[in-house]
Amino acid sequence: MNTSGQAGADAPKVKLTKENFKQGLRIFRFVLPYKAPFIAGLLLLLLSSISTMIMPKMLGYLVNIANHQTAKLPLFLPHTITGIAALLFGVVLVQGLFSFGRIFFFSRVSEFTVRDIRRTLYQKLVTLPIPFFEQRRVGEITSRLTSDVANIQDTFSLTLAEFMRQILTLLAGVAFIMWESWRLSLFMLATFPPLVLLAFLFGRSIRKFSKQTQDELAKTNVVVEETMQGINSVKAFTSEQHEVERYGAGLNRTVQFALKSSIYRGAFVSFIIVAIFGGIFLVLWRGATYVELPLSDPRHLDMGDLVSFILYTMFIGASVGGLGEMYGKIQSSLGASERILEILDETSEPVHQPRPAGVAPLQIGGDIRYDNVQFRYPTRPDLAVLKDISFHIKAGEKVALVGPSGAGKSTIVQLLMHLYPLSGGSISVDGRNIDELDLTELRQHIGIVPQETMLFGGTIGENILYGRPGASEADIIDAARRANAWQFIQSFPEGLDTLVGERGIKLSGGQRQRIAIARAILKNPAILLLDEATSALDSESEKLVQQAMDELMQNRTSIIIAHRLSTIRKVDKILVIDGGRIVEQGSHEELNNAENGLYANLLKLQFELT
């Protein structure tokens, strides 16, 4: 056990039951398209195993010829030392060729299979509904794509082939030694299994310690991950020293476990050495007594036959030892494939469905109606986030949602995109329940400018293009202009080709928002959802963003989650949300005049703050 913490080394394993095995085998459907190279690989594996198994026998003949014992030598073989040696060399060459072919074919199968699994899995992941992602951590999901798939790749490329080879070696080896001398074989088979069993039990307790070391190391890695992600906070709180100590303490614990496990490992290695060599010496001792017997004795063994016998015994011992290791690997691959299949069995959202013949593309005017909408997040079923929301927005109207933090404003907006199933009530667009609309088409008609703009690691141009893939450069520039973004984009030497995100420049909050607005302008949706950023922008930036938003909202049904007074004044209607209900609605003037109204109070509060 080392502490390198390689991925997958401590992957959870599953018990090898018939049911698990059947489940895990379903992953083999990904191999089916590559049957031909798979079968070719299997054949070559068989041939290379056979040629390996011939070698000990030939070596035995070599010794027998040297001892002038050629009586039992088959007639078709050369009867000279050089002849047999040349033949042996030939067998090795052929074996080499077979091994090359086997690796060539199995690698093709495993690489293509793994590519297909990754692609299918990723396609599945991106089409799964949002609640799936809320119930899992990102790291957990990505490790399905990385370490679990890599684990399966090992199985397809190596483990499976090795497993079959070990079994073949074992069976052929036992057949050969039985043929050589059944007496000595029985003696050998009586000594080996107990040793193997002991080694197996020993190995199991060592694995337990190894796992503890891995777990400790994983815990220490969490410290690194957390602090790297939140390095700003670490520095702001000047807790560098504290974190170093926390990490150091974790490392010390890991070392303690690793050292404890290394004592067992050392004991295990010496045990294996004693057991294996001891076993071989026992067989040698017994075999030598048979060699010593006169030729007339039925138990007599030729020297060369004893040599072959011992070599086969070593092969058998190695394959039995190998099988134990393979067993563990197959168990962990089954676990990995089970986790992958679990995701593949999830139900995707019905996106990118082919449009039935004769059905025209969805046209949306932008009339929106919420009727008694109730909602609980699937991850928090005990909390009624929306209790009873009903409102109507005519096509082209602009409506602002205001209310205290956590009131449910963002939730209302997200439900329009059908990101979650409703708990009650209904939402309709242009008089049609959104449940009946094609999900992809519905979302294509909705534009969103979120509070925090997520930019993909690519160029500014690519980020705007995300709004409408395939748009021309002229359209991108036009959208950027109308979003008040062109000026700053132009100021970069590489313009639209400027890289953003991790590998490129960092844009300011206001600039990012304007990119998001340009994206939405390019998309040109009938319905617009604007979630204003709560973080304050400087007044110049604020003015630019506001102008861009006004431009974007023209001629579209717009729902704005409003945090700024300037936006609120211009809308047709304001819905005041509190505790999952609409508590007030009306124009700015109407609500402002309502004494002790929530809106009037919120407004006063904002005035006092500004």
Ligand SMILES: Nc1ncnc2c1ncn2[C@@H]1O[C@H](COP(=O)(O)OP(=O)(O)OP(=O)(O)O)[C@@H](O)[C@H]1O
């Ligand atoms: N993905 C989610 N899973 C579970 N609960 C959520 C989720 N998103 C929001 N909530 C909960 O739903 C309630 C309403 O949240 P929502 O984001 O809609 O409020 P909001 O009015 O938009 O607030 P803010 O103005 O602060 O953005 C909150 O209690 C919040 O904790």
